[in-house]
Amino acid sequence: xxxxxxxxxxxxxxxxxxxxxxxxxxxxxxxxxxxxxxxxxxxxxxxxxxxxxxxxxxxxxxxxxxxxxxxxxxxxxxxxxxxxxxxxxxxxxxxxxxxxxxxxxxxxxxxxxxxxxxxxxxxxxxxxxxxxxxxxxxxxxxxxxxxxxxxxxxxxxxxxxxxxxxxxxxxxxxxxxxxxxxxxxxxxxxxxxxxxxxxxxxxxxxxxxxxxxxxxxxxxxxxxxxxxxxxxxxxxxxxxxxxxxxxxxxxxxxxxxxxxxxxxxxxxxxxxxxxxxxxxxxxxxxxxxxxxxxxxxxxxxxxxxxxxxxxxxxxxxxxxxxxxxxxxxxxxxxxxxxxxxxxxxxxxxxxxxxxxxxxxxxxxxxxxxxxxxxxxxxxxxxxxxxxxxxxxxxxxxxxxxxxxxxxxxxxxxxxxxx
Numbered sequence: 001x002x003x004x005x006x007x008x009x010x011x012x013x014x015x016x017x018x019x020x021x022x023x024x025x026x027x028x029x030x031x032x033x034x035x036x037x038x039x040x041x042x043x044x045x046x047x048x049x050x051x052x053x054x055x056x057x058x059x060x061x062x063x064x065x066x067x068x069x070x071x072x073x074x075x076x077x078x079x080x081x082x083x084x085x086x087x088x089x090x091x092x093x094x095x096x097x098x099x100x101x102x103x104x105x106x107x108x109x110x111x112x113x114x115x116x117x118x119x120x121x122x123x124x125x126x127x128x129x130x131x132x133x134x135x136x137x138x139x140x141x142x143x144x145x146x147x148x149x150x151x152x153x154x155x156x157x158x159x160x161x162x163x164x165x166x167x168x169x170x171x172x173x174x175x176x177x178x179x180x181x182x183x184x185x186x187x188x189x190x191x192x193x194x195x196x197x198x199x200x201x202x203x204x205x206x207x208x209x210x211x212x213x214x215x216x217x218x219x220x221x222x223x224x225x226x227x228x229x230x231x232x233x234x235x236x237x238x239x240x241x242x243x244x245x246x247x248x249x250x251x252x253x254x255x256x257x258x259x260x261x262x263x264x265x266x267x268x269x270x271x272x273x274x275x276x277x278x279x280x281x282x283x284x285x286x287x288x289x290x291x292x293x294x295x296x297x298x299x300x301x302x303x304x305x306x307x308x309x310x311x312x313x314x315x316x317x318x319x320x321x322x323x324x325x326x327x328x329x330x331x332x333x334x335x336x337x338x339x340x341x342x343x344x345x346x347x348x349x350x351x352x353x354x355x356x357x358x359x360x361x362x363x364x365x366x367x368x369x370x371x372x373x374x375x376x377x378x379x380x381x382x383x384x385x386x387x388x389x390x391x392x393x394x395x396x397x398x399x400x401x402x403x404x405x406x407x408x409x410x411x412x413x414x415x416x417x418x
Contacts, residue, residue: 044096044103047071051079051094052105056411058083066093083109085187087256087273088293088321088401089414091212091235106212106417110291110399114408117178119143120166120391122367123382125173130371133385134358136161140391141168154385155375168391177351177367178405180325185403189299191258191275195220195239207251210235212417221259234418248286254417266313271320278306283313290319290345291399291414296334298326307332307352314339321401323349333369338362345394347404358386363393365406 050071055063063083070078082093090109095102120140123130129147132138133154142149149166151159159165195218207230210217214235221227221240228247232238232255240259246252248267255272262276266283273293274280280294288294296308307330310322322344324334333352338344341359347367348354354368366389373383399414400407 040098040101041103043077044098044101047077047079047096048094048103048105051081051096052092052107052413055081055083055092055094056109056413059409059411085184087188087191087275088184088295088403089291091417092413093213095213104213108291108414108417109411110414111402111404111407112410112412113398113400113406117406117408118365118391119171119406120168120365120389122173122177122365123371124177124369125175126370128382131380131383132159132161132165133157133383134160135386136384137388137390138166138384139168139389139393141171142166143171143173146172152383154373154380154383157385177349177369180323180349180405181403181407184401185297185325188275188295188297188403191237191256192277192297192299194241207231207233208236209233248283254415276308276310278308280310281313282311282316282318284315284339286313286316288318288320292318292320293401294318294322296324298334308334309337310335311337312339312342312344315341317343317345319345321347321349321404323347323403324351326351335372336368346398347400347406349404356384356387361388361390363390364398365391365394367405 063081066080066082068078068080077098080095084091086108092107092109094105119142120138121142121144123144125145127147128145130144130149131152132149133152134157136159149170151165208217208219212235216235216237218237218239221238221244223242225240226245226247227250229249231251233253234255236255238255238257242259243261243263244257244259246262246264246268248265250268252270252272256275257272258275260277261279262274264282264286266285268283268286271289271292275295275297277296277298280296282294294310296310298308308324310324312318322336324336326334335353335355336348336350337355338357338360340357343361345363347365348362350368353370353372354366355372355374371382371384373380373385399412
């Protein structure tokens with residue numbers, strides 16, 4: 001006869017075995033669940049990557065409104081794609097979902113630079129040479145008038161730069177600048193249309209944040225408004241039909257600002273796109289990080305008393321694009337003015353005059369109809385004094401808007417957004 005203790009040991013062993021089996025079953029269930037989650041996440045990632053390639057290869061407006069696709073053919077496994085203009089760039093939005101799982105990707109899109117169209121300087125041919133004085137440096141290929149480039153004595157200083165005036169190939173320029181891309185210009189002009197309603201009109205000290213997953217929010221500001229002690233971030237357009245003042249205490253991240261005239265106070269830091277029709281003035285020690293844009297757009301051909309003007313103050317910097325555009329040439333062409341020791345990393349496109357003070361540095365490319373140098377006595381056209389223009393100093397990862405004549409066809413992700 002078995003002892004009672006033996007039965008007790010059998011029960012204990014059976015209990016241990018059952019616990020081990022339960023643990024194995026639980027581990028197998030957990031592993032399978034995690035495998036399914038990982039597999040589903042990988043499928044969402046693959047769908048997102050496929051959607052990214054579709055948007056990057058798209059060049060028309062077919063995805064202006066959200067479009068739903070299914071790569072697997074199942075309605076529970078779909079991708080929603082959207083691509084819409086955001087100033088000089090585009091925004092891509094991807095929402096992919098499988099059953100209850102959802103994954104988003106939001107990013108801005110820009111174009112690779114076309115090296116065959118890229119040059120340090122493009123100065124139109126008006127039968128006058130480009131004159132260099134002081135420690136002026138031009139690095140990279142240049143497209144200049146047939147009259148060429150020469151040295152000059154100005155402001156009690158002669159040319160003291162490199163013996164090779166242009167460290168690159170020199171090609172002949174045309175009588176007109178290569179035009180800005182028409183389709184992108186039309187999208188930018190659309191920004192100046194007044195909002196249909198005044199909802200969402202904040203006080204000067206209010207702020208707002210808006211995800212790029214949501215429809216764009218347009219905030220119409222009061223007349224002669226001053227923004228201060230506020231933060232605006234994301235999918236926002238700040239609109240004013242008069243003059244708008246932006247204080248240095250304001251934070252602008254990825255937003256678009258549209259006004260008749262814009263004044264940015266000294267000490268401002270941010271990255272945004274500013275569009276004006278009359279004037280855009282940036283004070284000293286302001287810093288616009290990449291990718292930013294300062295633009296003057298005149299879509300009317302009426303007579304004006306003053307030329308449109310963009311000015312970048314002393315010791316200020318911008319990484320991105322500065323450009324002017326007029327629908328029709330006027331007797332008072334628009335002016336881009338870069339003050340002493342201003343730095344631009346990117347592109348400057350001046351349909352009219354580009355005024356440069358001593359100490360200006362441009363890391364990238366300049367396209368202009370005419371250079372202007374002014375001292376306390378007089379003005380000199382097509383003179384550069386103590387100016388550095390260096391195409392090679394720009395990051396090789398720099399991406400351009402397809403508005404630019406130098407933009408290539410290949411599109412890339414510019415920035416990941418929320």
